[in-house]
Each structure stands twice: as C-alpha cells, then as structure tokens.
Amino acid sequence: MFPETLRAARLMDHVRCLAREIGPRPSTSPQERQAADYVKRTLRSLDVANIWEQRFQSQNSLGWATIPYLLAGALAAPLAWAGGRAGRLLGGLLLLAGAFGLHRFSLGRPPFFQRLIATGPSQNVIARFPPAGEAQRHLYLIGHLDTNKQRFLAPLPWPGLVRPLNTASLVLAALGGLTLLLDALLNHRRRATWQWLPGAIPLSFLPALFFDEAQPHVDGANDNASAVAVLLTVAEALQRQPLQNTEVTLLFTGCEEVICVGIEEYLQKYAPPRENSYWIDLEMVGTGNLCFVTRHGINHFSHYTPDPEMVALAARAAGKHPQLNVIGKEMLILEEVANLRHHGYKAICLAGFGDDGYLANWHRLSDNLDNIEPETLERAARYTWALMQEVDRIANKNE
Numbered sequence: 001m002f003p004e005t006l007r008a009a010r011l012m013d014h015v016r017c018l019a020r021e022i023g024p025r026p027s028t029s030p031q032e033r034q035a036a037d038y039v040k041r042t043l044r045s046l047d048v049a050n051i052w053e054q055r056f057q058s059q060n061s062l063g064w065a066t067i068p069y070l071l072a073g074a075l076a077a078p079l080a081w082a083g084g085r086a087g088r089l090l091g092g093l094l095l096l097a098g099a100f101g102l103h104r105f106s107l108g109r110p111p112f113f114q115r116l117i118a119t120g121p122s123q124n125v126i127a128r129f130p131p132a133g134e135a136q137r138h139l140y141l142i143g144h145l146d147t148n149k150q151r152f153l154a155p156l157p158w159p160g161l162v163r164p165l166n167t168a169s170l171v172l173a174a175l176g177g178l179t180l181l182l183d184a185l186l187n188h189r190r191r192a193t194w195q196w197l198p199g200a201i202p203l204s205f206l207p208a209l210f211f212d213e214a215q216p217h218v219d220g221a222n223d224n225a226s227a228v229a230v231l232l233t234v235a236e237a238l239q240r241q242p243l244q245n246t247e248v249t250l251l252f253t254g255c256e257e258v259i260c261v262g263i264e265e266y267l268q269k270y271a272p273p274r275e276n277s278y279w280i281d282l283e284m285v286g287t288g289n290l291c292f293v294t295r296h297g298i299n300h301f302s303h304y305t306p307d308p309e310m311v312a313l314a315a316r317a318a319g320k321h322p323q324l325n326v327i328g329k330e331m332l333i334l335e336e337v338a339n340l341r342h343h344g345y346k347a348i349c350l351a352g353f354g355d356d357g358y359l360a361n362w363h364r365l366s367d368n369l370d371n372i373e374p375e376t377l378e379r380a381a382r383y384t385w386a387l388m389q390e391v392d393r394i395a396n397k398n399e
C-alpha cells in the first residue's frame with residue numbers, strides 16, 4: 001500500500017546523518033550548508049533530474065529579530081520620565097514601535113531592518129518531480145535545514161504560559177505607548193506609576209534573551225531533521241511512483257529558525273501562482289503523536305489558520321488511514337505556514353506533539369537522535385504520502 005522507501009530504517013539513516021554526523025546546523029553556518037549538500041547528494045544519487053539551489057543572505061540568530069524591539073521598549077520608560085514632553089512623545093513612539101515589531105515577528109514577518117542584519121550566507125535546496133500525466137496542480141513539501149539554539153524563553157519551561165504572557169506584554173506595551181503619546185500631546189505633567197510597567201517588562205526579558213543567545217545549538221533531530229528525512233524518502237518514492245496529475249516540489253529551506261527567511265526568499269524570487277498550488281510544511285514529526293495543525297500562534301493576536309480545503313484533505317487522509325493515528329489539533333507553534341497564508345497560499349502544517357500536547361523537546365538539548373521514535377517517523381512519512389495522494393485526487397476544474 002505505501003511505497004517501500006517510507007520505512008523507519010531508511011528515515012532514521014537520514015536523521016542520523018543530519019543530526020549526529022553533521023550535528024547542530026545553525027542558520028547561515030557551514031553545517032547548514034553541509035546539510036544542504038547532503039540533501040543534494042542524496043537527491044542526485046536517486047537520479048532526480050531537476051535540483052537547484054537558491055542562495056540568499058540571512059541573520060544568524062533569532063535574537064537579531066527580537067532584541068532591538070525589546071531595547072526600544074526598555075528605553076521608553078527612562079526617556080518618558082526624564083525627557084519632558086519630547087521624552088514622553090519619543091518613549092510612547094518607541095513602545096508602540098516595539099509592540100508592533102514584536103506583533104509582526106509573531107506572525108513570521110521579517111523585521112523592517114532585515115537588510116541590516118542579514119549578513120550570512122544561506123540557501124534553499126529545491127527539487128521538482130513531474131507527474132506521470134498532465135500537470136494540473138502543484139504540490140510543495142517543506143522541511144527546514146537549520147537548527148536553533150536551546151531557548152528557555154521560546155518556549156518557556158511552562159509552555160501553557162507562553163500565549164498569555166506574550167499577549168499581556170503586547171497589550172501593556174501598546175497601552176503604555178498610547179497613554180504616553182496622549183500625555184505628550186495634551187501636555188500632562190503627571191505620570192501614572194503603572195506607566196513604568198511597559199518599559200520594565202522588556203527590561204526584565206532582556207537578560208533572559210541574552211542568556212538564550214549564549215546557549216548552545218541543539219542537534220535538531222526532531223526540529224527538523226525529521227522533516228528533511230521524510231522529504232528525502234518521499235523523493236525516492238516519487239522517482240518510482242510519481243503522482244498522476246500533480247507536479248511536486250520539495251523545498252528544503254534555510255534559516256527558518258531565524259524567522260522564516262528561506263521561505264520568504266523563495267516566495268519573493270519565484271512568486272509561484274496561488275491558483276492550483278498546495279503546500280505542506282513538516283515540523284518535528286519524529287517524536288510522540290502526530291497532527292495536522294488546525295490553529296497556530298504564539299500569542300492571542302497572531303494566530304493563523306491553515307487553508308480549509310487543505311484541512312478537509314488532511315482529515316480525509318487521516319480518516320482513510322486510522323492506523324496512522326493522525327488528528328487535527330491546535331498547536332503552540334510559529335512556522336512557515338504563517339508566511340504562506342499571509343501571501344495567500346493554500347498551506348497546512350504537519351507536526352508531532354508530546355503527551356502534554358506541546359512540541360516535544362522544542363529548542364532544548366534533548367532534541368537529539370536518542371529521542372527520535374522510528375515508528376512515529378514512519379507514520380509521518382506514510383501520512384505525508386497519503387495526503388499527497390488526496391491532493392493528487394482533487395478533481396480537475398476543467399473536467
């Protein structure tokens with residue numbers, strides 16, 4: 001029923017090569033490049049004809065996209081207190097800009113100062129598989145090549161607190177910014193004590209952020225060697241058994257961990273048509289239970305949802321293969337579907353989750369080969385294949 005290449009042993013070989021032999025693959029690093037080379041070598045050994053690489057520049061750490069906003073927020077309170085009317089005006093603007101920037105960050109958007117921080121080389125590896133018959137639609141599968149640092153803020157040790165805390169911080173910063181602006185415009189001299197708070201929050205986060213920045217990179221066996229492994233075994237399956245009417249593109253993205261740089265670069269350069277194109281992003285599918293994500297986001301203002309047609313297809317694939325045990329589920333996650341949905345594409349994310357309902361070993365050193373479950377990985381590969389078949393069966397509009 002499922003192609004023979006979608007087997008646990010084969011998948012584990014790829015995860016071992018990426019997460020143990022290459023090891024941590026920081027965004028823009030030589031190891032990320034080695035992972036890209038490994039993918040290209042593997043695809044060439046399968047005689048895949050259409051493989052290419054897209055090079056681009058990116059920042060090398062997540063902190064570049066968050067710390068400037070927090071610094072802006074932290075500066076607001078002292079400015080407002082000491083700087084008179086102009087200080088309150090500037091403080092208010094800084095707080096609002098910080099809140100707005102962090103809001104955009106939590107939607108996966110690049111910071112407006114991206115060009116200044118994108119100083120390292122990275123790459124996407126792209127491989128295309130024509131269908132057996134006439135191409136009527138296009139399906140993209142995405143797995144990112146890079147790995148993040150261990151981060152105790154993302155997620156917090158108590159992941160249930162992430163959304164409420166992020167939401168409260170944004171609300172406070174926005175309210176603080178607005179009231180400071182109003183005070184400046186109406187020339188109020190009295191300042192409420194609570195107006196310290198919006199500045200105090202980023203100030204208290206900054207040491208923790210710098211602490212995270214100093215952490216080692218994780219092996220990324222689950223995040224996201226698991227996805228790359230699935231894509232490589234799917235490539236092998238497609239070489240023997242192409243889809244009927246669906247052209248497939250495998251997209252191995254660079255620099256996802258520093259806020260989805262690779263996918264944005266791909267969309268900007270190639271601008272694939274929105275009509276008849278379908279996207280599946282795989283995230284951390286090597287441990288625990290499996291789901292297609294029905295709602296994503298890391299605060300209450302930045303949730304995003306998959307394409308409803310993709311959700312229906314995903315549910316159908318899960319229903320046809322109950323032994324694969326895949327459910328639809330809301331997740332605490334921020335990944336490339338955010339960018340794809342923002343640009344109007346039909347996209348969905350497949351993810352793994354632990355018994356607590358959250359991504360397993362997410363941004364922790366425990367994300368290593370020892371904690372990968374071959375059986376989960378095999379189910380993920382088979383479910384991906386089942387969903388690809390559902391996409392291939394979508395009725396052609398011309399018929």
Ligand SMILES: [Zn+2]
Binds near residue numbers: 256284
């Ligand atoms: Zn990831």
